[in-house]
Amino acid sequence: MKAQDHTPIVVEEVCAADAIYTNAVLITMDPSRPPSETGAVAVKNGRIMAVGEAGEIARLAAARTEIVDLGGKTLLPGFYDPHGHFPNSGVRNAHFVNLNSPPMGPVERIEDLVEALRRKAAELPEGSWVLGHGYDDTLMAEGRHPTRRDLERASEEHPVWIQHTSGHLGVANGRALEAAGIAAGTAKPEGGVIRIDPGTGEPDGVLEETAMDIVKDAVPPFSRTDWLTGLDRAVREFAARGVTTAVIAGCDRDTLLRLQRGLAGGRLPLRLVCMTRRDVPEIPSPGEAAGLMTGFGGERMRLGAVKIWQDGSIQGYTGYLSSGYHVPYQGDTSYVGYPLRSREALCRMVADAHRDGNQVAIHGNGDAAIDDILHAYAEAQKRHPRQDARHRIEHCQMAREDQLDRMAEMGVTPSFFVAHTFYWGDRHARIFMGPERAARMSPLASASRRGTRFTLHNDSPVTTIDPLFSVWAAVNRRSRSGRTIGEDQRIGPLEALRAVTIDAAWQNFEEADKGSIEPGKLADLVALEENPLKVDPLAIKDIAVLRTVVGGRTVYRAEG
Numbered sequence: 044m045k046a047q048d049h050t051p052i053v054v055e056e057v058c059a060a061d062a063i064y065t066n067a068v069l070i071t072m073d074p075s076r077p078p079s080e081t082g083a084v085a086v087k088n089g090r091i092m093a094v095g096e097a098g099e100i101a102r103l104a105a106a107r108t109e110i111v112d113l114g115g116k117t118l119l120p121g122f123y124d125p126h127g128h129f130p131n132s133g134v135r136n137a138h139f140v141n142l143n144s145p146p147m148g149p150v151e152r153i154e155d156l157v158e159a160l161r162r163k164a165a166e167l168p169e170g171s172w173v174l175g176h177g178y179d180d181t182l183m184a185e186g187r188h189p190t191r192r193d194l195e196r197a198s199e200e201h202p203v204w205i206q207h208t209s210g211h212l213g214v215a216n217g218r219a220l221e222a223a224g225i226a227a228g229t230a231k232p233e234g235g236v237i238r239i240d241p242g243t244g245e246p247d248g249v250l251e252e253t254a255m256d257i258v259k260d261a262v263p264p265f266s267r268t269d270w271l272t273g274l275d276r277a278v279r280e281f282a283a284r285g286v287t288t289a290v291i292a293g294c295d296r297d298t299l300l301r302l303q304r305g306l307a308g309g310r311l312p313l314r315l316v317c318m319t320r321r322d323v324p325e326i327p328s329p330g331e332a333a334g335l336m337t338g339f340g341g342e343r344m345r346l347g348a349v350k351i352w353q354d355g356s357i358q359g360y361t362g363y364l365s366s367g368y369h370v371p372y373q374g375d376t377s378y379v380g381y382p383l384r385s386r387e388a389l390c391r392m393v394a395d396a397h398r399d400g401n402q403v404a405i406h407g408n409g410d411a412a413i414d415d416i417l418h419a420y421a422e423a424q425k426r427h428p429r430q431d432a433r434h435r436i437e438h439c440q441m442a443r444e445d446q447l448d449r450m451a452e453m454g455v456t457p458s459f460f461v462a463h464t465f466y467w468g469d470r471h472a473r474i475f476m477g478p479e480r481a482a483r484m485s486p487l488a489s490a491s492r493r494g495t496r497f498t499l500h501n502d503s504p505v506t507t508i509d510p511l512f513s514v515w516a517a518v519n520r521r522s523r524s525g526r527t528i529g530e531d532q533r534i535g536p537l538e539a540l541r542a543v544t545i546d547a548a549w550q551n552f553e554e555a556d557k558g559s560i561e562p563g564k565l566a567d568l569v570a571l572e573e574n575p576l577k578v579d580p581l582a583i584k585d586i587a588v589l590r591t592v593v594g595g596r597t598v599y600r601a602e603g
């Protein structure tokens with residue numbers, strides 16, 4: 044028998060909560076609790092210890108317990124961003140020229156863009172790259188892409204490379220084209236286009252899809268210090284919007300390494316799920332190459348799906364549609380965009396990843412790309428049947444009703460970029476899709492009617508990370524001009540909140556640990572100034588985030 048230890052144990056201290064969030068309006072996302080009831084949450088060792096009525100939870104307090112009185116403010120599970128490109132927004136905001144149009148940036152005409160690049164060039168050592176992002180041809184007065192000639196007015200000495208807001212097109216000046224080895228007669232890569240100036244027969248500087256990679260590969264990588272500055276900034280941006288988990292929709296090996304170093308160095312207080320990217324059939328994603336499956340990792344950082352792209356962006360005319368664009372591209376009524384590879388090649392990539400036990404997530408905006416994706420998922424399941432694979436479709440913008448039927452049958456789950464209705468809704472109706480197809484873009488209500496679980500994302504840095512803005516867009520579908528884009532595709536605020544909390548956790552196989560405020564789950568929380576279920580639906584986007592908590596630790600607190 045073990046000798047008795049006579050050291051007195053203070054039972055109350057050992058069993059007590061580390062922190063109690065009290066006097067809160069709780070939207071727990073736990074179906075057994077009604078939303079908006081008043082109560083408290085106790086946290087211990089980074090997990091939720093108890094949820095309930097304030098008086099009852101107060102009994103878990105001891106002298107050392109931190110008591111956070113929320114004064115009637117609303118407490119939710121931390122927002123789960125299901126698709127973005129963390130930490131690129133921070134890296135870009137720290138090092139790229141902001142070429143967005145209002146409200147995200149200052150550019151209203153090509154001259155504004157040239158001037159902004161010229162200023163940046165003047166600050167940099169001669170010969171170094173000038174990088175810009177976020178320009179939108181359809182929002183600038185000229186309504187066209189800038190060309191190499193425009194960028195040469197900013198600088199002829201520096202290579203200049205700028206990316207379209209969609210991330211699917213870019214423009215290089217002569218120096219940058221030269222550095223990348225692009226000249227007249229350079230063969231266009233599969234899945235990409237090198238646009239040619241019809242007057243000169245030379246590349247005009249605009250590169251689409253995979254052709255962008257030729258220039259991107261020539262841009263020197265950021266130094267470790269520059270990248271870390273961007274990482275810190277991205278952490279602040281995400282935490283300030285209430286995000287506690289970010290899913291990175293396509294990491295390469297270098298990014299995975301840098302993130303792990305960031306984590307080890309204590310600079311990454313958020314949780315990450317890293318999808319690993321697969322661009323060509325022959326080369327496995329870094330996760331596949333290492334023999335590591337979806338789900339591998341720990342509470343801070345895990346491997347997510349294998350990420351594949353099958354088309355581009357509808358507002359860049361590179362989305363792959365089953366019937367032509369509303370305003371035909373360069374007058375060509377037969378032009379429907381293009382897939383990034385053949386259906387057969389896609390099937391091979393999906394079958395490999397699926398066979399090994401991975402989740403697969405494929406970017407598909409146009410309905411023809413979605414047809415390819417559904418075909419590839421069906422073929423993979425036929426060859427290697429597997430229950431509950433939760434394969435995803437990213438953006439899924441033009442999913443037709445028959446495609447939503449198939450998705451429901453197959454258990455395929457979409458992540459919608461619903462804020463498109465605000466940012467591009469007017470132009471989708473007028474230019475790209477036409478009014479009928481635009482009214483059905485991001486068809487949330489149609490998916491919901493079929494019982495399909497879906498998520499909402501901002502695709503940061505394409506648009507600013509802001510899950511509440513996605514919720515606002517899902518509930519209102521208001522465009523920039525104030526029109527409602529597809530009234531009958533609106534959903535209620537509770538369902539929209541599910542899509543950035545519990546359904547997002549589920550979509551990424553994390554529902555046992557995240558997405559709701561329930562005992563045993565990770566203590567990832569966000570406190571809001573107002574209750575999104577009670578405010579005027581049009582005011583949801585203006586609700587302030589007061590505090591963001593990851594694993595019981597406060598990572599953001601509003602000033603004042």
Ligand SMILES: [Zn+2]
Pocket residue numbers: 126127128292502
């Ligand atoms: Zn994306």
